[in-house]
Amino acid sequence: MSPNSHHFKQNHPARLTPLLYGVIVVLMLLSLMLGAARLTPLALWHGLWHPASLEGLILYEIRLPRSLLAPLIGAAFGAAGAALQGFLRNPLADPSVLGAPQMAALGAAAAIFWGGIASTSLGLASVAISFALASVGLVVLVAGRAASTATMLIAGLAIASLASALLSFVLALSQNPFALAEVVFWLIGSLEDRSWAHVGIAVPPILLGLGLLLSTRRGLSALVLGEEAAASLGVDLAGLRWRIALGVALAIGGAVSVAGAIGFVGLLAPHMVRAAMGQDAGRVVLPAALAGAALVLAADILARLIPSPGEIKVGMVTALVGVPVFLLVLVKNRARFTEGL
């Protein structure tokens, strides 16, 4: 080893990544234990081996699907946010700022209420993914080439508002007595009453999306020098653009089709890990996915624990934390962003 080689490890994710895995395991155990009926670790152990017992039913039918979906969905949002921030070279980029989850929610709701597609079919996820792709595609493929912050935020705001309005419209026309509650579910996001069928439709697109997003890490690292320098370093820019657009759409579409548009995780997760990981956009993707998983797990546990007459939705908790952080990032970078306006 050269005398200086140890320095290179300093910003290495070696310590953060295992830590995040550990946090996720602990939160998953808590998520299995906590809820309307609390399960002690002993009861959990009992239920694990006796699926037909009361503890077993709670564990396998209620808690486990939810405890698996939360980290998966969080990882989808976290990785998508990190990849978009790196690709657009903009720390405010986030799937929900670009309107992707809102579009996916619109697609999913329209498919259920107009298309007659079952809420637990892969067809639903496909529609949500296509809608997410339309919104991400607009920003990444069209405005993506060094889009100014203003262009990106205005385009995203327009898409998100349009999708939200259309979603309310679709549900209002559906003659569904629970239309209002449905709007809240799709636009805020919730993990309540999720079953194995939901896990089944979310897993394939999310894993595929995560795989695509993780494959862009080298390219994202090189983009720090701009598109031309990255291309001169052997990065295939067109391929990178497609992998990001498709990866974000698959991950977000898959997540939204089972849990609605949980907001701001894609913004929060990368900013959380940057403090420990440094700024390299490529290196942030995996830890951001893990941080997103931990974040949604924690928010979902919190949503269950806050005593309330109605259901507190996981998306409310992430928005409560996410919006102040969004504003903080905006203020911290104000000087830089005004240049682009």
Place this chain on the structure above:
Amino acid sequence: MRLALHAVSQNLAGRKVLHDVSFSLAGGERIALIGPNGAGKSTLLRRMAGLMQGEGAVLFDDRPVDALDAMARARAIAYLPQEKRIAWGISVEALIGLARLPHGMVPDAPRLSDIRAIDAVLARFSLDDWRHRPATSLSGGEQARVLLARAMAVEAPLLLADEPVAALDPRQQYRVLDALSRYAAEGRSVVAVLHDIALALRWASRILILDNGALVADDAPDAALIQARLEASFGLTARFIEEDGARHLLLLPSAALQNEDLKMP
């Protein structure tokens, strides 16, 4: 190493930016590409780097550059773009490390050979003290040095540098050109876009002048040639003065550029 351009032309947004540019270069050359703003210098460099498609052929060792595999091309031709913005605050060490990407480095898992190469570049460019500093915290001139070191660290047989000394003070300009000379002395070639004609004459073994998209001069840095071309392309008159046995270039504005407000005090 041999790079050959055959009738390279380029249209950008309906405007013809390059007209039938042909020349070739071999190892060990120090080529200064000069010309007025908007002459097509950056576009020519992009074509040479294989980053842009257009009319005509660019051959690297007799193979079209756009037919090369992207990684092989990245190892063959290093490129320093004109835009020298660093988008986020990675360490100087990580920035230099990007030069190892074409050699197959995985950013999360540098191999021993990558670490050694990065250490060597940091030492060679005296960047050791900045190793862990966020590159964005350096001054403009310091960033320019780090970015050039990154381009040279690719260790490609051909380096294309777009305005490597822009934004540098005169002393730093000499240092950077010295580093580029040493790079070329190792049998590699350097093509640098320069705006300082006196500096170009000092440094280059060959001068290319691009004017309005056409290659109007391609020669050794010859005084007579430069004198004629400077008047036509830049509206400048060249005078050589002798001092302490060395020749220096003095550029005088032509009558059209002379102005009461721009008089020497």
